Amino acid sequence: MRTRFFHVLIYFITISFLFGVNVSAQKENKTIQSPKEDHCYSCHKENDNLPKDFSENDIHHHANISCSSCHGGDPTSGDQEIAMSPSKGFVGAPKHKDIPKFCGKCHSNINIMRVFQPRIATDQVEQYYTSIHGKKLLAGDGNVAECASCHSAHAILPAKDPRSTVYALNVPGTCNKCHGNSELMKKYNLPSNQLEEYSKSVHGVALLKMKDLGAPACNDCHGNHGAMPPGVTSISHVCGTCHVSNMEYFNSTGMAKAFEEQDFHGCEQCHGNHAVLKPTDEMIGVGKDSKCVDCHSSGDEGYAVAEKIYSSLTNLKNQFSLADAKYLEVKKKGMNDVEIGFLLQDAKQALIQSRTLIHTFDSTKVGAKTKDGIEISNKAALLAQKEIDEYYTRRNGFAVATLVFLLVVIVLYFKIKDKEKKANK
Amino acid sequence: MTGNFGNKIISWIDERYDISPLKNMLKHKKVPVHKHSMWYYMGGVTLFLFVVQLLTGILLLLYYRPGEDNAYESVRFIVTEVRFGWLIRNVHSWSANLLVLFAFIHMFSVFFSKAYEKPRELTWVTGFIVLVFTLAFGFSGYLLPWNELAYFATKVGTDIVGVVPVIGEPLKIFLRGGEDVTGATLSRFFGIHVAILPAIFTVFLTLHLLFIQRQGMHEPEHFKNLPEEKKKYIPFFPDFALKDLLLWVIVFNVLIFLALYFPWELGNKADAFAAAPAGIRPEWYFMFMFQSLKLLPAHILFLEGELLGVLFFGAAGFVWMLVPYIKVKHRPNWKIQPLTLIGIIIVAFIVIMTVIGYLV
Known part of the structure; x- marks a missing residue:
C-alpha cells in the first residue's frame, strides 16, 4: 500500500514538473509572435512603408517572426489605431542606447533561442557591455556600434550566409564602415587605415583575395560582441590561437619575459599588427631587413x-x-x-x-x-x-x-x- | 660455319622425323609479284605484333598482380621500379593498338582484293574470328591496370552488352562477375585475357595460318589474267621471308620509339565511388561503334535506339564474316563493283565515326 503511494507520488511530481516546464517555456515564448495573418507586414507592404533596409531574406522574417515581436503592438488587428496602440505594448523604433537590450529580450533568453538553434550562445549582450563599444554606449556615446550597426536592423542574415554583413569575407568592410571614417575615428584618437593595412597583409590577402574563409578577419583577433583591442600581455595568446607552436615556443623563452619588461608587444613587435606581412627569412639574422638587430648589436x-x-x-x-x-x-x-x-x-x-x-x-x-x-x-x-x-x-x-x-x-x-x-x- | 651447323641440325631432325614435306613446301611455295604485292605483308606484320604481345605479356605476368588492391599498384611498380618494366609495358600497350590497326588493314586488303573468294572462304572466316578475339583481348586488357579511365570505359562497355535482348543481362553479369564492375570483374577479365582468350585464339590462328600455307597466296584477278610468261613469282623462302623480316625489324624499331617517346599514361587508380572523369572513351577501335550508338535517337519506331544499334552491329559483323558466301551479281557497266562499293562505304563510316568520336 505504501509502495503504491510512493509510485503515485513520483508520477505526480514528474508530470507536474514537465507541465511546469512547459508552462514556463510558453511564458518565455510569448515575446515571439507568429500570427497567421501578420497585419504589420501586410499593411506596411501595401502602403509601401516597410523600413528602408527591409529585406525579404531577413532571418526573422523568414522564421515568421512578426514585427510586433520587437516593436510590440497587436499584429492580429488590421486597425492601425489598435495594432499600434501603446496599450497593446507598441514601443516603435528603439533608441540607439536601448538597442542591445531590445535585441537581448530574445537573444539573451535561452528558452526562446533554443527553439531556433539548440546550441546558440545567449551571452552576446552580456559580452557587448564588456566591449569598448558597450562601455561607451552605457556612458552615453551615441556614435558607437550597437547590434544593428553590424548586423543591420531589418536585413539580418545568418553569419554563414555570404550575403550577410557579418559573413567572414564581409566583416572587414562592415567594421570599416565606422573604423574607416577618419572624422569619426579622430574623436577617439584612433587611426582609420586598418582596412587598408589589413588588405595588404598576409591575412587580408588570404581572406579578401584568395577567399580563404580560414584566414582571420577583424573579429578573429579582436572578438566580435566583446570587441576589445588585445593588450600587451594577451597579444601572443591572440596570435597563438592559430599559431600555436610559435606561441608556445615564444612563451617558453626568456625573450617573452624580456619583452614584457620592455613593454614590447609580443608577436606584433616583429610582425606588426594589421599589416602583418608574410614573414621572410631575412627578418632573422643581421641583415638590413633583420628584426633582431633592432635590439641586438654585434658582439652580444x-x-x-x-x-x-x-x-x-x-x-x-x-x-x-x-x-x-x-x-x-x-x-x-x-x-x-x-x-x-x-x-x-x-x-x-x-x-x-x-x-x-x-x-x-x-x-x-x-x-x-x-x-x-x-x-x-x-x-x-x-x-x-x-x-x-x-x-x-x-x-x-x-x-x-x-x-x-x-x-x-x-x-x-x-x-x-x-x-x-x-x-x- | 653457322650454315653448316644449321644444316647439321636440320639433317639430324630430318633423319629422325622426316621433315621433307615441310622442306618441299618451303622450297616450292611461291609468292606472286605485282603492283599490289605490298598488302601480302600486312598479315605477317599482324602476326609479328601478336608474337610481341605474347612475349611482353608473359614478361608482364611475372610482376602483374590481379585484384582490386594490387593491380594498379603492380602496374605502377612495373613502370617505375622494374628494370625495363616501363619499356615492356609500353611496348605491350602500343603493340596491342598497332596489332588491331594492322589486323584491320589486313582484313580490308583481303576484302578489296577479293582474296576471300573460293577456295579461301574458311581462311576469311577464321581470320574474322581471330579479329573478334583480338578485340576481346583489347577490351579485357584495357581494364587490367585498374585505372579510372579503364574502369569507367569497362562499365560503359559492359552496359552496352546488357542491352542485347534475352542474353544481354545474364551476359553482362557473367562478364562483370556480379551486378557491377568490381574486383571480381578484374579477376575475371584477367583470367579471360591470359588464359581463356589465348587458348581459343591459338586454335583459330593456327587454323588460319594452316589454311594460308596449304593454299598459298591469293592471286588477284589482273594477275591471273596475265600470260604465264609474264607472271612473276618470288620464292616464299627465303626471299619473301627476308622481306617480311625487314619489315618486322622496322616495325619493332617504331614500337620502341613509340614506347619511349609516347608512353601510355597510367592515370589515377579506379575508384567506384568517385565521379566519372571527363573524357571517358573506349579504345579507338571501338570508337566508331560507341559514337554511332551515341548519335542514335533514344527511340526508333518501337525499339530503343541503343538496342537497335547493338543489334545492327551484331548482325553486320555476322554478315561480314559470311562475305565469301554472299553472291553479288557482277555488273560490267559499273566502274566500282557493288561489294567494293559497300567496302568503301564501311571504311568511310568507320573512319568518319572514329574522327567524330575524338573531335566531339
Missing part, C-alpha cells in the same frame, strides 16, 4: 644566435631549392617523381618547422632541424639525378638500338637485292 649573444639561425635556415633553403629544381626537371621529363615528391614534402616540412623553431631563439634546436631537412633534400636530389640520368640512358639506348636495327635493315636489304639479282640472271 643574441646577435651571434641570430647569425647562426639565419645561416642554418639559408643552407636548408638552398638545398631544398636545388632538390626542388631537379624534381621539376624529373616531372618535366615524365620520369618517376613519386618518391622524390614525398621526400621533398618532408624536407619542406622540416623547413617550416625550422622557421617555427626560430621562436625558441635557440640556434642548436634550429640547426638540428635544418640538418634533418638538408639530409632529406640531398636524398631527394640524388634520387632526382638518378631519374634524370635514366632519362638520358633510355634515349641513348634507343639510339644504339636504332643503329643496330638500321644495320640489320641494310644487311637484309642488300641480301634481298642480291637474291633478286641472282633470280633475274
Whole structure:
C-alpha cells in the first residue's frame, strides 16, 4: 500500500514538473509572435512603408517572426489605431542606447533561442557591455556600434550566409564602415587605415583575395560582441590561437619575459599588427631587413644566435631549392617523381618547422632541424639525378638500338637485292 | 660455319622425323609479284605484333598482380621500379593498338582484293574470328591496370552488352562477375585475357595460318589474267621471308620509339565511388561503334535506339564474316563493283565515326 503511494507520488511530481516546464517555456515564448495573418507586414507592404533596409531574406522574417515581436503592438488587428496602440505594448523604433537590450529580450533568453538553434550562445549582450563599444554606449556615446550597426536592423542574415554583413569575407568592410571614417575615428584618437593595412597583409590577402574563409578577419583577433583591442600581455595568446607552436615556443623563452619588461608587444613587435606581412627569412639574422638587430648589436649573444639561425635556415633553403629544381626537371621529363615528391614534402616540412623553431631563439634546436631537412633534400636530389640520368640512358639506348636495327635493315636489304639479282640472271 | 651447323641440325631432325614435306613446301611455295604485292605483308606484320604481345605479356605476368588492391599498384611498380618494366609495358600497350590497326588493314586488303573468294572462304572466316578475339583481348586488357579511365570505359562497355535482348543481362553479369564492375570483374577479365582468350585464339590462328600455307597466296584477278610468261613469282623462302623480316625489324624499331617517346599514361587508380572523369572513351577501335550508338535517337519506331544499334552491329559483323558466301551479281557497266562499293562505304563510316568520336 505504501509502495503504491510512493509510485503515485513520483508520477505526480514528474508530470507536474514537465507541465511546469512547459508552462514556463510558453511564458518565455510569448515575446515571439507568429500570427497567421501578420497585419504589420501586410499593411506596411501595401502602403509601401516597410523600413528602408527591409529585406525579404531577413532571418526573422523568414522564421515568421512578426514585427510586433520587437516593436510590440497587436499584429492580429488590421486597425492601425489598435495594432499600434501603446496599450497593446507598441514601443516603435528603439533608441540607439536601448538597442542591445531590445535585441537581448530574445537573444539573451535561452528558452526562446533554443527553439531556433539548440546550441546558440545567449551571452552576446552580456559580452557587448564588456566591449569598448558597450562601455561607451552605457556612458552615453551615441556614435558607437550597437547590434544593428553590424548586423543591420531589418536585413539580418545568418553569419554563414555570404550575403550577410557579418559573413567572414564581409566583416572587414562592415567594421570599416565606422573604423574607416577618419572624422569619426579622430574623436577617439584612433587611426582609420586598418582596412587598408589589413588588405595588404598576409591575412587580408588570404581572406579578401584568395577567399580563404580560414584566414582571420577583424573579429578573429579582436572578438566580435566583446570587441576589445588585445593588450600587451594577451597579444601572443591572440596570435597563438592559430599559431600555436610559435606561441608556445615564444612563451617558453626568456625573450617573452624580456619583452614584457620592455613593454614590447609580443608577436606584433616583429610582425606588426594589421599589416602583418608574410614573414621572410631575412627578418632573422643581421641583415638590413633583420628584426633582431633592432635590439641586438654585434658582439652580444643574441646577435651571434641570430647569425647562426639565419645561416642554418639559408643552407636548408638552398638545398631544398636545388632538390626542388631537379624534381621539376624529373616531372618535366615524365620520369618517376613519386618518391622524390614525398621526400621533398618532408624536407619542406622540416623547413617550416625550422622557421617555427626560430621562436625558441635557440640556434642548436634550429640547426638540428635544418640538418634533418638538408639530409632529406640531398636524398631527394640524388634520387632526382638518378631519374634524370635514366632519362638520358633510355634515349641513348634507343639510339644504339636504332643503329643496330638500321644495320640489320641494310644487311637484309642488300641480301634481298642480291637474291633478286641472282633470280633475274 | 653457322650454315653448316644449321644444316647439321636440320639433317639430324630430318633423319629422325622426316621433315621433307615441310622442306618441299618451303622450297616450292611461291609468292606472286605485282603492283599490289605490298598488302601480302600486312598479315605477317599482324602476326609479328601478336608474337610481341605474347612475349611482353608473359614478361608482364611475372610482376602483374590481379585484384582490386594490387593491380594498379603492380602496374605502377612495373613502370617505375622494374628494370625495363616501363619499356615492356609500353611496348605491350602500343603493340596491342598497332596489332588491331594492322589486323584491320589486313582484313580490308583481303576484302578489296577479293582474296576471300573460293577456295579461301574458311581462311576469311577464321581470320574474322581471330579479329573478334583480338578485340576481346583489347577490351579485357584495357581494364587490367585498374585505372579510372579503364574502369569507367569497362562499365560503359559492359552496359552496352546488357542491352542485347534475352542474353544481354545474364551476359553482362557473367562478364562483370556480379551486378557491377568490381574486383571480381578484374579477376575475371584477367583470367579471360591470359588464359581463356589465348587458348581459343591459338586454335583459330593456327587454323588460319594452316589454311594460308596449304593454299598459298591469293592471286588477284589482273594477275591471273596475265600470260604465264609474264607472271612473276618470288620464292616464299627465303626471299619473301627476308622481306617480311625487314619489315618486322622496322616495325619493332617504331614500337620502341613509340614506347619511349609516347608512353601510355597510367592515370589515377579506379575508384567506384568517385565521379566519372571527363573524357571517358573506349579504345579507338571501338570508337566508331560507341559514337554511332551515341548519335542514335533514344527511340526508333518501337525499339530503343541503343538496342537497335547493338543489334545492327551484331548482325553486320555476322554478315561480314559470311562475305565469301554472299553472291553479288557482277555488273560490267559499273566502274566500282557493288561489294567494293559497300567496302568503301564501311571504311568511310568507320573512319568518319572514329574522327567524330575524338573531335566531339
